Amino acid sequence: MGTSRDLMIGETVIALGNPFGLENSITTGVISAKNRTMTFSSQYGDIKYDGLIQTDALINPGNSGGPLINIDGELIGINAAIVNQAQGIGFAIPVDKVRQTLVKLFNFRELNKIWFGAQVEERDDVSKGIMVSSIESGSPADKAQIKIGDYITRIDTKEIQDILDFEKCILKKNAGDKLYITINRGGRELKVEVKLEKAPLASVEKLALEKLGLFVQDLTPQLAKQLNLWWVKSGVLISGVQRNSPAAEVGIKEGHVLVYVGQYRINDIEELSALLKIMQKGDTWEVGIVWSDKFGEHQGYARIKIR
Numbered sequence: 051m052g053t054s055r056d057l058m059i060g061e062t063v064i065a066l067g068n069p070f071g072l073e074n075s076i077t078t079g080v081i082s083a084k085n086r087t088m089t090f091s092s093q094y095g096d097i098k099y100d101g102l103i104q105t106d107a108l109i110n111p112g113n114s115g116g117p118l119i120n121i122d123g124e125l126i127g128i129n130a131a132i133v134n135q136a137q138g139i140g141f142a143i144p145v146d147k148v149r150q151t152l153v154k155l156f157n158f159r160e161l162n163k164i165w166f167g168a169q170v171e172e173r174d175d176v177s178k179g180i181m182v183s184s185i186e187s188g189s190p191a192d193k194a195q196i197k198i199g200d201y202i203t204r205i206d207t208k209e210i211q212d213i214l215d216f217e218k219c220i221l222k223k224n225a226g227d228k229l230y231i232t233i234n235r236g237g238r239e240l241k242v243e244v245k246l247e248k249a250p251l252a253s254v255e256k257l258a259l260e261k262l263g264l265f266v267q268d269l270t271p272q273l274a275k276q277l278n279l280w281w282v283k284s285g286v287l288i289s290g291v292q293r294n295s296p297a298a299e300v301g302i303k304e305g306h307v308l309v310y311v312g313q314y315r316i317n318d319i320e321e322l323s324a325l326l327k328i329m330q331k332g333d334t335w336e337v338g339i340v341w342s343d344k345f346g347e348h349q350g351y352a353r354i355k356i357r
Contacts, residue, residue: 052124054144067116079107109140263295310338
């Protein structure tokens, strides 16, 4: 897997896929532009994409979801869309954005309920490993005396170069397992032992308020009827919005119903809870909402920055 940080306009790229069912097809082109912002229509309304790679490598139906690679064979993007009214204008999602999504999908705390207790971040020099940016008090990482500013370079025998390596490595473990971690602290190499624990659970109401500024509850049939939302079968009712919160800033109001978070359909608070736990400060998540007023029934999308 490559990186999309150092792409150059004019750089040769190769798009792979199965256009119109023709397997293992390859088209070539160049990067025409970077950081494009495009809005595409969908059955749920308009969806805005930021930071896209524009290429003139032909992308046809069947190429979408396929890799965009450079001449070294490194993955730099995922083919996503074309402009139907034009020729030679295609778009790909940068691989660094794809990597960020994979980190969320491989989140060991959410999937295996494992508590490590340290937040990490990547630096430009991957050979140094990943840097510890925060430590939860009383966590396994805290008990092992891992410090903010330490660089994790290896877990057991696995070299750690990015957050995805970190998440995948710990995902294979269970609560009670021990990790043997090599860290770099101020130029000194140290080895520490971390015993993983079961992750403490946080209430969904607390997380929704802390991260989004929302007061939430399940949408019952009775509440749906009271709010004239007879056409909404399930979702999470927003019973209040904190002033100056991320939700308030994008226009979400009391009485709206949350039905989508990212690409996931939200039927109840339990499903919302699973996603709230993997949201990180600074992330931007797209949410789908529905509501009813004197003008009729409505649906819309908003992009919320997690605090």
